[in-house]
Amino acid sequence: MRWILLLLLSFVSSLSSLRILVISPTVARSHVVFMGSLADSLAEKGHTVHTIMIEVEKTDTNGTTKSDKVVFIPSTRPRSELHDLLKEDPFDESLEMLNIGVLLAIRQSLRIYAEDTVTQYDRFLKPLESPEGYDVGISENLGSLPLFLYRRLSVRRYVLASAIGLSSIMAEAMGVPMPPSYVPNPLSSRVSTTEMSIVDRARYLIDYIFAPPIYKFICKAQLDYLRQFDPDLLDVMDAKAGSKFVAVNFPLLLDHLRPYTRHVIHVGGITLPREQKEESIDKDLSSVIDRSGKGIVVISFGSLAETENLSDIHLKTFLDAFSKFPDYTFIWKFDVHKEKHVELFAGYGNVHAVRWLPQHSLLKHNKTLAFVTHCGANSVIEAASIGVPLVALPLFADQHYNGAAMLKKGTAVLLRKSNLSEAAIVEALTKVLLDERFRLNALHLSSALAKYPEDPRDRFVAMVEFVAEYGDTLDRPLRLSPLIFFNIDVILVFLLLPLILIFVLRKYCRHRMSFRMRISIFVHFLLGLDLVDALITCNRAAGNVTLPSNECTGDVCLIRKDNGAVPFYYVSSDCGEGAYFSHYPDGCYGKTSFLCVCR
Structure with missing residues (x-):
């Protein structure tokens, strides 16, 4: 059964x-x-x-x-x-x-x-x-x-x-x-x-x-x-x-x-194990950790960065900086293949090079105080979930983005390879190791990640x-497209409409309208005011016309055409001398219009 x-x-x-x-x-x-x-x-x-x-x-x-x-x-x-x-x-x-x-x-x-x-x-x-x-x-x-x-x-x-x-x-x-x-x-x-x-x-x-x-x-x-x-x-x-x-x-x-x-x-975080299983730390590495004074600093620049190709200048810069912290032990994932590397590391007693390190176990170790990292996504996530502050030294691709994100969280000090120096490394390590705020921020972030309401x-x-x-x-x-996403076409229309209006005003009113009058009409237009009122207001302000008037002279008129219930205004110079000002449709020599002379 x-x-x-x-x-x-x-x-x-x-x-x-x-x-x-x-x-x-x-x-x-x-x-x-x-x-x-x-x-x-x-x-x-x-x-x-x-x-x-x-x-x-x-x-x-x-x-x-x-x-x-x-x-x-x-x-x-x-x-x-x-x-x-x-x-x-x-x-x-x-x-x-x-x-x-x-x-x-x-x-x-x-x-x-x-x-x-x-x-x-x-x-x-x-x-x-x-x-x-x-x-x-x-x-x-x-x-x-x-x-x-x-x-x-x-x-x-x-x-x-x-x-x-x-x-x-x-x-x-x-x-x-x-x-x-x-x-x-x-x-x-x-x-x-x-x-x-x-x-x-x-x-x-x-x-x-x-x-x-x-x-x-x-x-x-x-x-x-x-x-x-x-x-x-x-x-x-x-x-x-x-x-x-x-x-x-x-x-x-x-x-x-x-x-x-x-x-x-x-x-x-999907790369982290559900049950945090300790990776094995071999006896030699355990002995190094046990002999460390105030604690250990883990160093890894990922699998793409082959440290054996590190220039002698950069290598000595790091080692000299680490030697300034004799009470701390630095465990560095470093491909020691060349004889010169073996001799060089031998001169720095607090730096230990290993070809491969159990990163997760080392970061979880209670003696780990900081992590010097290239800021690969998995390394950043691992350190953040455990609560270890970082000395971030991005090298390539997304690592700069990741390092900047951790800096904003207050859990990292950021180094740039463009200005890498012994003094810069010493300053970064001093901040992370001695400023308690970095450790507290890292622990707080770790707690937040653990309780984030989504697996x-x-x-x-x-x-x-x-x-x-x-x-x-x-x-x-x-x-x-960027044209639509940024509303560039709409913005261009809004920019062109005032330019078109300015062109019309300049073309048809250039003889009689001052710059001040044109600006006033333009402002009225932008504010949505009646264009006839705007023009009359300009003329009143300029003292060029007295309203109401039975006669008006000049060669520029503002014409109103009644198109059903919606009036339409435009500027015209087709008025002639002695144009008649009228509220009635028979004014201005029989034209069906509403005229006002602009002087």
Whole structure:
């Protein structure tokens, strides 16, 4: 009997479960972990999840432990130009997301991802084809490639995922307002940490205008290649606009103040385990922590920044700054491969380099006092949830945006790689380690995140399930051109109307009306007053006419035509000498009009 019930429950569960396809490019370890967390959240609810991993960078994890199937598409090329750029000195000031060299390298890489996927499709992805297809597809930003795969693998609806917050490109595609007057571009290297200056707003306005066409250019090489196999494939912006929503890897509570729509859900924190399980700290590292004096400072600049390529000048700058705090122990995730690095670190007794560190366990350790970080989204979320203050040193892409957000929360001191010096590092560490306000703010923020009334996993799963069943009821994103969004056409009309009136007044009243009279009429017009009254008022003020009058002379008249119940006024010079002033329709030599001479 028990087996029958189990079979029935299994059958009912299979009927209600969804088939989900997750596309996870190995851009960086943090991206893989994020996409894997999305996949696992759905698998935990009983849904069938297949994950496609497209190799971009080498990674030591697939990010998911619960996917029913993981398909890995290896790279067929040597390291890309983008890889080489990112692996240079991570503190190089020229290495920015909007750098022309980086943009061209991304263009090349997007084409390579597509070629690798298409040429190996039959080997790796053909087995995923089935008549039932997939209910929902989930992918990161890979140009038009995800939509190409969705069409091949019969994915009925799809959503986007962003491991780096909501960029201006994603916002544009999803119809999310991003006013450049106060919303910074998440990929800009110059995110304002205070009220925006006119220079900041000008820069963000330029980003807002030019980012979409630049992005289309970057993705065009990939699109041209894919259209050889699917001529009807949508371009990248239209493909993104077909998404039902975008899941953003940043908590709403930490984000900058900015507008969002129902097409955006915040799932920041989804990479954190439900039950905070301690990662193991090996004996050697435990011994270092136990011997620390006042406490430890954890240092990590993420997986993309290869510290072995750090210039000797920058490396010595950090080590000299750390040596100014002999009572504290600095544990640095550093790839010590070169002999010179081993010798250099040996001269600094309070600095310990480790190739890999259990970051979560170290941040939770009661002796951890600060975290020196590049401000990747996962690192920021992890530190904020635990309550550790930061020395924020953003290096690339969204990290500047994340660091500025934590500065505004009062839990971080922000360093810029453009003015990195021993004195700046010492000053930042002094503030974070000795100013109690940073620790208290971090603990308060941690408590707020823990009690925030929305679980990112539950909301994400619920939205995916809703899209699978009712996705057709969700409106497409409202994508407005800047002309309409900013009401530029309406503003132009308002600006042109007074100019037209001024032109008419100058043309027909230039002989008899003073500048003062024209301005008065213009003001009356703007205030909505009767134009005849305005003209009479001007003439009275100028002493040029006495009303009422039986006769008037001059060559400029204001004519009133009765069009039903609505009078219409215009200026005319067709009056002649001795024009007769009359309230009656037979005045002015038989004209059906209301005349007043302007002198």
